[in-house]
Amino acid sequence: MLNIKNLHAKITDGREILKGINLDVKPGEVHAIMGPNGSGKSTLASVLAGRPGYEVTEGSVTFDGKDLLPLAADERAREGIFLAFQYPVEIPGVNNMYFLRAALNAVRRHRGQPDLDAGQFLKAVRAKLKELEINDDLLQRGVNVGFSGGEKKRNEIFQMAMLEPKLGLLDETDSGLDIDALRLVSNGINKLRSPSRAMVLITHYQRLLDYIEPDHIHVLSGGKIVMSGDKTLAAELEKRGYAMLDETAA
Amino acid sequence: MTAKPETAPYRAAFTAHPADALADQRKSAFARFETLGFPTRREEAWRFTNLRPLQQAYLPGTATASKPDIAAYAFDGESYRLVFVNGRFAPDLSHTGALPKGVRLDNTAKLLPGHQDLAQSLLDDTDTAGGQGFAALNAALFADGYVLVLEDGVTLDHPVEIVHWGDAPDQSFHLRNLIKLGTGSRATILETYIGEGRYWTNAVTLVDVAAAASLRHVKLQDEATTAIHFGQVRGTLDRAARYDGFVLTLGSELSRHDSFIRYAGENAECGLFGAYLLRGAQEATNMTVVDHATPHCTTHEVFKGVVDERAHGVFLGKITVREDAQKTNANQLNKNLLLSARATVDTKPELEIFADDVKCSHGATVGDLDEDAMFYLEARGISPDEARRMLIEAFAADAIDRLEGEPALRAHLAAHVQRWLNVARVPS
Numbered sequence: 173m174l175n176i177k178n179l180h181a182k183i184t185d186g187r188e189i190l191k192g193i194n195l196d197v198k199p200g201e202v203h204a205i206m207g208p209n210g211s212g213k214s215t216l217a218s219v220l221a222g223r224p225g226y227e228v229t230e231g232s233v234t235f236d237g238k239d240l241l242p243l244a245a246d247e248r249a250r251e252g253i254f255l256a257f258q259y260p261v262e263i264p265g266v267n268n269m270y271f272l273r274a275a276l277n278a279v280r281r282h283r284g285q286p287d288l289d290a291g292q293f294l295k296a297v298r299a300k301l302k303e304l305e306i307n308d309d310l311l312q313r314g315v316n317v318g319f320s321g322g323e324k325k326r327n328e329i330f331q332m333a334m335l336e337p338k339l340g341l342l343d344e345t346d347s348g349l350d351i352d353a354l355r356l357v358s359n360g361i362n363k364l365r366s367p368s369r370a371m372v373l374i375t376h377y378q379r380l381l382d383y384i385e386p387d388h389i390h391v392l393s394g395g396k397i398v399m400s401g402d403k404t405l406a407a408e409l410e411k412r413g414y415a416m417l418d419e420t421a422a
Numbered sequence: 423m424t425a426k427p428e429t430a431p432y433r434a435a436f437t438a439h440p441a442d443a444l445a446d447q448r449k450s451a452f453a454r455f456e457t458l459g460f461p462t463r464r465e466e467a468w469r470f471t472n473l474r475p476l477q478q479a480y481l482p483g484t485a486t487a488s489k490p491d492i493a494a495y496a497f498d499g500e501s502y503r504l505v506f507v508n509g510r511f512a513p514d515l516s517h518t519g520a521l522p523k524g525v526r527l528d529n530t531a532k533l534l535p536g537h538q539d540l541a542q543s544l545l546d547d548t549d550t551a552g553g554q555g556f557a558a559l560n561a562a563l564f565a566d567g568y569v570l571v572l573e574d575g576v577t578l579d580h581p582v583e584i585v586h587w588g589d590a591p592d593q594s595f596h597l598r599n600l601i602k603l604g605t606g607s608r609a610t611i612l613e614t615y616i617g618e619g620r621y622w623t624n625a626v627t628l629v630d631v632a633a634a635a636s637l638r639h640v641k642l643q644d645e646a647t648t649a650i651h652f653g654q655v656r657g658t659l660d661r662a663a664r665y666d667g668f669v670l671t672l673g674s675e676l677s678r679h680d681s682f683i684r685y686a687g688e689n690a691e692c693g694l695f696g697a698y699l700l701r702g703a704q705e706a707t708n709m710t711v712v713d714h715a716t717p718h719c720t721t722h723e724v725f726k727g728v729v730d731e732r733a734h735g736v737f738l739g740k741i742t743v744r745e746d747a748q749k750t751n752a753n754q755l756n757k758n759l760l761l762s763a764r765a766t767v768d769t770k771p772e773l774e775i776f777a778d779d780v781k782c783s784h785g786a787t788v789g790d791l792d793e794d795a796m797f798y799l800e801a802r803g804i805s806p807d808e809a810r811r812m813l814i815e816a817f818a819a820d821a822i823d824r825l826e827g828e829p830a831l832r833a834h835l836a837a838h839v840q841r842w843l844n845v846a847r848v849p850s
Binding site: 263 | 787792793795798801803805808812813819823
């Protein structure tokens with residue numbers, strides 16, 4: 173589904189951050205990308221989602237066989253890539269429901285489906301809320317405005333559920349969450365796992381992986397994947413810390 | 423005093439103006455206009471304003487064939503509606519229905535002959551304050567306008583809707599309006615200014631809000647983009663009175679809205695809000711001058727500007743807190759979005775404080791659309807065009823939403839902001 177080959181990227185007018193990433197993600201798989209601060213984890217998520225400010229200098233990325241890199245961020249989203257933000261943006265004056273309906277209808281149009289009217293949309297919202305076991309107190313507010321850290325992350329997962337992407341990129345979704353919020357958000361992510369949907373979890377800590385069991389774990393360091401393995405790799409990292417990378421390299 | 427040369431073309435129009443009950447006042451008003459002439463950029467209140475479009479003389483004319491097209495602007499709800507065409511009342515297009523007891527709503531020309539008291543309220547010699555020669559010209563030449571008078575304790579159940587349509591080529595329309603609210607009364611007014619072609623609308627509205635009375639005064643200015651629009655409001659607020667003014671500026675090549683508010687009693691409150699959305703070569707100024715002459719009064723000002731292409735937006739806000747006006751609470755905020763590299767904004771929020779126990783603040787910002795917000799919306803599949811629209815709409819809504827207790831009016835204004843956004847953009 174997602175094929176990344178020798179991906180090099182730099183900050184526009186800045187230094188190179190990604191120095192040759194190779195990654196294959198198949199439908200239904202959950203990959204965790206771990207690594208120390210500054211290793212390029214969030215840059216990888218940004219480059220895949222099409223955030224302005226980065227420049228790909230080498231390599232390729234295909235998504236469902238299609239070249240991803242020429243596509244703008246909104247086109248990538250409509251193709252089925254969803255980025256759950258590490259820091260969801262507050263947008264005062266834009267109502268959460270209004271925003272989400274605009275997004276959903278944009279995605280639906282791209283899939284050749286008719287727009288949902290207000291009634292149909294509300295019905296779909298209710299169904300997803302129930303499925304994710306979250307309440308609707310956030311919906312009538314401005315997008316992320318005044319939300320707590322946990323509420324913002326919950327809103328990201330709810331959006332992902334509504335938009336039904338093929339690929340979810342979750343950028344440090346566990347950061348800033350207390351244990352209850354982490355459980356709630358992880359529970360939501362687990363419910364969204366399906367044989368046709370892949371997920372890439374980007375995380376600094378292993379604790380998210382106590383709740384979401386990945387199929388593969390990769391360790392990113394210095395802009396490259398330096399180690400890959402199954403779920404047991406997380407436990408080892410937890411025990412020995414990212415310092416083990418140096419030992420391995422030595 | 424000698425007459426300024428630019429006033430000369432208006433002399434003949436004034437001489438030709440039929441004499442009425444106000445002939446003496448009109449004469450002295452015209453003399454003030456001749457002395458003042460047009461403002462120049464040396465005057466602080468006009469230093470950002472390019473008056474080049476007024477180099478051509480726009481003289482008041484007689485009735486001209488007109489094709490008013492006002493349907494798209496009609497308020498979607500019940501209202502008492504007065505329509506004016508080219509500066510004159512159009513009874514066929516108006517409907518006031520049965521007005522509640524204690525309400526007088528009529529056009530100025532009709533009321534003038536029999537009501538000397540109202541005529542005096544309509545004209546006084548304060549309209550030259552701040553070098554406002556155009557208000558003096560208005561006093562000399564006005565043909566019509568509207569008068570709303572509420573007796574004590576009367577609440578008007580629906581908004582008064584005033585629509586002015588202009589399309590007489592190269593003419594000027596001078597409208598003189600009077601709003602007088604008795605003690606404890608309440609009213610809402612929606613003024614709409616629209617038209618087609620090249621013309622000049624020059625409206626002066628005198629507002630007198632008695633003790634504990636409340637007025638919501640909303641203006642939608644969407645004149646033809648080849649037209650000129652000047653509007654001036656001069657209001658006096660008595661004890662515990664409330665005035666909420668909102669101006670949505672979308673039209674005109676050159677426009678100005680000046681609000682002069684004076685507190686004449688304690689515990690009065692005033693909100694001056696507005697949004698201006700400009701493109702092409704449009705130029706629009708919003709000026710507010712608030713005089714805190716009495717203690718315990720509150721002023722809130724929020725103006726939001728969206729300026730695209732080569733347009734120019736100006737905000738001039740001045741709040742004076744006099745020595746006796748202790749416990750004044752006043753704040754001013756002007757925020758602007760520049761959507762193009764050639765768009766410009768001048769903003770000058772100003773506080774002049776002579777009392778020591780007051781709470782006052784002011785601020786102004788000029789910036790671009792928030793890139794992080796744009797990316798967030800785009801990352802959800804929303805196109806850059808739509809994302810941009812959503813953010814601009816939200817930006818303007820922040821001012822519109824200050825109009826408390828008027829959901830239908832807010833929706834009306836928001837719909838016109840959306841209509842503005844729907845016009846295809848010329849890439850810069």
